[in-house]
Amino acid sequence: MSSPAKRPARPEDVDEICGSLPDTELGTSWGDRPTWKVPRGDKGKGFVLHRAPHQNAVDPATGEMYDDLLVIVTPTEAEKHALVEDESTPFFTIDHFNGYAAVLVQQSRLGEISREELAEVITEAWAAKAPQKLVREHFGE
Numbered sequence: 001m002s003s004p005a006k007r008p009a010r011p012e013d014v015d016e017i018c019g020s021l022p023d024t025e026l027g028t029s030w031g032d033r034p035t036w037k038v039p040r041g042d043k044g045k046g047f048v049l050h051r052a053p054h055q056n057a058v059d060p061a062t063g064e065m066y067d068d069l070l071v072i073v074t075p076t077e078a079e080k081h082a083l084v085e086d087e088s089t090p091f092f093t094i095d096h097f098n099g100y101a102a103v104l105v106q107q108s109r110l111g112e113i114s115r116e117e118l119a120e121v122i123t124e125a126w127a128a129k130a131p132q133k134l135v136r137e138h139f140g141e
Helices: 011-020 077-085 107-112 115-129 132-139
Strands: 025-029 033-038 045-050 069-073 102-106
Touching (some): 011 033, 011 045, 011 115, 033 115, 045 115, 102 107, 115 132
Antiparallel strands (some): 025 033, 033 045, 045 069, 069 102
């Protein structure tokens, strides 16, 4: 049996990872979209969003709108481009997100990366939106 860190990521890992980070809550944004936010409460900023199907994000092979997309914030556009340009990862972007530090990933393709890699990307997303004091406490700085 492989250790949980090295096994392929699964869609349910997203909520487990987000929920394990300090001061997070699952709320909504963009109307009714499930969104992981930090910190809890009214000042919370989204770092992982379940995106509604939209005609600006379609499967090039079928023309169907993706119905299982996550939007994951990246600390900077440089990190976004590093993830998108790494052909070993399932992360991508669309024109709608030009100039916005976030990547898209289909939940059905999370198994192409390890749970450990997913945790790293989500933790960086959390750190990009969390209050700096909370980030320093979490990383023990």
